[in-house]
Amino acid sequence: MNPFAREMTRPEFADAAWQERCAVTSVDQLRERMEDDPNGNLMRDVELGLARAPMAMRITPYVLSLIDWSNFLQDPIRKQFIPVGSEILPSHPLLRMDSLHEQESSPVDGLVHRYPDKALLLATDRCPAYCRFCTRSYSVGLDTQSVSKKRASPFQARWNAIVAYLRATPVIVDVAVSGGDCFQLNSSQLSAIGRGLLSIPSIRRIRFATKGLAVLPMKVTSDLEWTNALVNISDAGRNQGVDISLHTHFNHPREITHYTAAAAELLFKRGIRMRNQSVLMAGVNDDSEVMKGLVKKLSHLHIQPYYVFACDLVDGLEHMRCSLSLACQIEKAIRGITAGYNTPLFAVDTPGGGGKRDIHSFEYYNRQTGIAVYRAPSVRPDQLFIYPDPLQSLSPDAQTAWLDPQRAKRMLTDAVQAAQAKSATG
Ligand code: SF4
Structure with missing residues (x-):
């Protein structure tokens, strides 16, 4: 049963100010309502997820009511708002904070x-x-x-x-x-x-x-x-x-x-x-x-x-x-x-x-290494930009290569040269 079902029947549920006041911001608040976590494993998993997450938790009762709590780990709404430690993978080597350089x-x-x-x-x-x-x-x-x-x-x-x-x-x-x-x-x-x-x-x-x-x-x-x-x-x-x-x-x-x-x-x-x-x-x-x-x-x-x-x-x-x-x-x-x-x-x-x-507008995309290279002529015409596929979508060999800084550097250089060669030949 959805632990937030009772809230959904309250008249205040349709009031945004009430939703804001009752937003859940801590694991303890979630734990209080969880009935299907007898060993506390799920909530411990959430705690582990939050320890790694760059975003704090804040969820309205409305969003909590949309989650299928009988399928908590696989639920697509839960995945957007509540991290769990057991699903987190190591970050891609190209990850930087403020990746869009805003x-x-x-x-x-x-x-x-x-x-x-x-x-x-x-x-x-x-x-x-x-x-x-x-x-x-x-x-x-x-x-x-x-x-x-x-x-x-x-x-x-x-x-x-x-x-x-x-x-x-x-x-x-x-x-x-x-x-x-x-x-x-x-x-x-x-x-x-x-x-x-x-x-x-x-x-x-x-x-x-x-x-x-x-x-x-x-x-x-x-x-x-x-x-x-x-x-x-x-x-x-x-x-x-x-x-x-x-x-x-x-x-x-x-x-x-x-x-x-x-x-x-x-x-x-x-x-x-x-x-x-x-x-x-x-x-x-x-x-x-x-x-x-x-x-x-x-x-x-x-x-x-x-x-x-x-x-x-x-x-x-x-x-x-x-x-x-x-x-x-x-x-x-x-x-x-x-x-x-x-x-x-x-x-x-x-x-x-x-x-x-x-x-689709990449200059170059290698499904083996997962490297796509883009140009942005109207933004920064002289630069090339790389978007990498997630490591888990690559072969075991390619994943190993990314974890070796020398091999990763070579893959990136090859991708950039291939993109430049493509641009040169139109
Ligand atoms: S994606 Fe938008 S709504 Fe979600 S946390 Fe970031 S700024 Fe807020």
Whole structure:
């Protein structure tokens, strides 16, 4: 039986503030409710997982109610939010903290400017739930046993410098507001950010990014001040010719419930454009039927399936990464099941700061070594970027080679030379 079944029948379950107050943040809180763990082995496994994880634990009762507790270890929702030590594999040798090099592309605190015409605004370092696969594990959430976070200074203190930079850099026409999660901004912060960005004439598009619709959908239906703030920004944007959208983050069809449907319907009726970005993860959605189900359910709710990203290199997450070859197979199975505009682009956010590339656009990919090499001509034209398949997807010999620094270096050099040779011959 789901140990959170009792909570689900409470009227407060539909209230976002209650969900936030009752979010589970410690193993002891989980242990109190677990009835099917007589020897305590599962919870000990969670403790081991948390000791290795770069993200602290924070899970809403709503998400806990989505987990199939009779299949705890294999459950795709559990895998996204609760680490267990027994499944964690050694990290790939190419893993680096802040693998996307966001901090070095940050001209002012709280703003990442990598692509010529768009910027990422990091409005907060808090989220309603913390995901194991978070790229920004260097700064998002509370400190963990393995990571002391780069704490964001109060947003108000950074805001003037951010606005000044955006005003002085009119080439930026597109701003993604993320963090952290914009569900954690209160309605006045959300309005202030929206108004501030809309006051900059060069900005034509603003996106608010959130996992919130997947982990706390009742925010939209119960915190009407927040929802009205978002709708007002959207209406104001439309009136002055600026496109405002909400970018959601669903990874599995089981994350879509009647709470999600009610929230999405309300937002759709009030004119909010929604798009979804997923992360491809082993044991979660590395299956074409699961991905098809997700695409269909999102499309039904008028949430456009926009991107499926290869999982970034994050400490303690190697077991959840998939090979690019598997990503290509799933993409092939998805294409054609529905309208093209509702078919997600499979992409890799290249380690080292090359930005997002279509997963198929590699210069070179060797399935034996698992090395893919990409170019990013409009971001860093002179550089090559490497995305490695997870070691467990390679042959035993290739795995051994990666663990020998000399052989690993040779494989990387060969891959780069092959990519350069390919570019030279067009
Ligand atoms: S909601 Fe986004 S920013 Fe927050 S932990 Fe999850 S992936 Fe990271």
